Amino acid sequence: MANRAYNFNAGPAALPLEVLEQAQAEIVEFEGSGMSLMEMSHRGAIYEGVHRETEDLLRELLNIPDGYKVLFLQGGASTQFAMVPMNLLKPGTVGAYVATGSWATKAIEEAKLFGETAVAASSEADQYKRIPQASEIALPDQAAYLHLTSNETIEGTQWQSYPDTGDVPLIGDLSSDILSRPLNVSQFGLIYAGAQKNLGPSGVTIAIIREDLIGKPAGAVPTMLRYATHAKADSLYNTPPTFAIYLVNRVLKWVKAQGGAAGVERVNLEKAGLLYTAIDGSDGFYRGFADKDSRSNMNVTFRLASEELEKLFAKESEAQGFSGLKGHRSVGGLRASIYNAVPLDSVRALVEFMNDFARRHG
Ligand SMILES: *Cc1c(COP(=O)(O)O)cnc(C)c1O
Numbered sequence: 152m153a154n155r156a157y158n159f160n161a162g163p164a165a166l167p168l169e170v171l172e173q174a175q176a177e178i179v180e181f182e183g184s185g186m187s188l189m190e191m192s193h194r195g196a197i198y199e200g201v202h203r204e205t206e207d208l209l210r211e212l213l214n215i216p217d218g219y220k221v222l223f224l225q226g227g228a229s230t231q232f233a234m235v236p237m238n239l240l241k242p243g244t245v246g247a248y249v250a251t252g253s254w255a256t257k258a259i260e261e262a263k264l265f266g267e268t269a270v271a272a273s274s275e276a277d278q279y280k281r282i283p284q285a286s287e288i289a290l291p292d293q294a295a296y297l298h299l300t301s302n303e304t305i306e307g308t309q310w311q312s313y314p315d316t317g318d319v320p321l322i323g324d325l326s327s328d329i330l331s332r333p334l335n336v337s338q339f340g341l342i343y344a345g346a347q348k349n350l351g352p353s354g355v356t357i358a359i360i361r362e363d364l365i366g367k368p369a370g371a372v373p374t375m376l377r378y379a380t381h382a383k384a385d386s387l388y389n390t391p392p393t394f395a396i397y398l399v400n401r402v403l404k405w406v407k408a409q410g411g412a413a414g415v416e417r418v419n420l421e422k423a424g425l426l427y428t429a430i431d432g433s434d435g436f437y438r439g440f441a442d443k444d445s446r447s448n449m450n451v452t453f454r455l456a457s458e459e460l461e462k463l464f465a466k467e468s469e470a471q472g473f474s475g476l477k478g479h480r481s482v483g484g485l486r487a488s489i490y491n492a493v494p495l496d497s498v499r500a501l502v503e504f505m506n507d508f509a510r511r512h513g
Contacts, residue, residue, distance in 0.1 A: 250275055285315070
């Protein structure tokens with residue numbers, strides 16, 4: 152496809168071209184059924200096959216051990232900010248959070264609506280340029296869980312390894328780096344991720360929850376907002392977002408064809424390496440936002456000497472076919488989101504543009 156943009160959008164984000172073309176071929180008639188997948192019952196054998204296969208693929212690619220339920224939910228990761236405390240924060244316990252940036256802060260603010268919270272570690276004093284060390288984390292007594300944000304999509308920081316929380320369940324918002332690298336699910340009590348960064352389109356949120364955490368919530372929780380409801384019904388309690396789950400299925404097959412989590416990680420490291428090398432080798436023309444040891448391999452954030460120059464970069468890059476390079480409105484600067492489906496060639500083209508821009512404006 153000649154006119155495909157160099158897509159660096161933060162989310163919804165690039166999808167593999169092969170997956171889009173496959174969806175196009177399958178959209179009117181699905182597997183000889185005489186109708187689109189979107190037109191058929193979620194209780195029928197054909198959709199159910201897609202649903203089960205999608206779960207199986209997630210289990211395989213993320214190496215999810217027995218004892219964990221995989222759920223397909225709605226309401227985005229933002230609804231998980233509420234579902235986590237509604238289901239897991241019992242009276243007399245404390246929801247502990249690591250404050251790493253914009254998304255972690257939203258999770259904390261939401262949890263405050265439902266119970267007692269504590270900030271177990273924070274990098275706010277460093278403008279969220281870094282991920283706290285494990286040794287900085289102070290778990291409160293009676294911690295119900297420790298919540299962390301694996302990849303801060305807006306600031307461009309990423310946990311390189313997760314802390315050991317002992318008996319306290321670790322909860323991870325992995326929205327922007329799930330399946331970008333191998334994962335040890337057994338370190339977590341609960342993982343959740345909106346699909347629209349690494350897994351597919353918006354509209355479905357994946358949750359992976361350890362079965363012992365699924366019990367009855369302490370307070371009155373709406374049926375749709377209880378993990379137990381969806382766990383018991385295999386995510387078919389009500390109508391799931393069937394088309395979004397189907398697209399996740401096709402993206403997962405694509406990931407499998409790339410060699411799974413380890414295969415996409417190799418390419419992700421190469422892509423991130425190219426961009427950070429361009430930034431670090433620019434004699435200060437580009438300045439990486441995050442501390443080096445906290446840098447994200449998914450969202451590369453950087454600044455230029457002035458906001459005017461950043462505006463010019465955004466404008467010129469857009470005119471040359473690059474999309475989504477303007478930083479989030481809350482922090483400014485520039486950001487290249489390089490999720491799994493962003494091709495290496497798009498990154499090579501961006502590096503070339505960056506070098507050229509620096510020559511012309513340096
Ligand atoms: C995008 C994002 C969210 C919000 O996801 P929605 O699906 O829009 O609610 C939450 N956390 C992180 C880390 C994200 O990147």
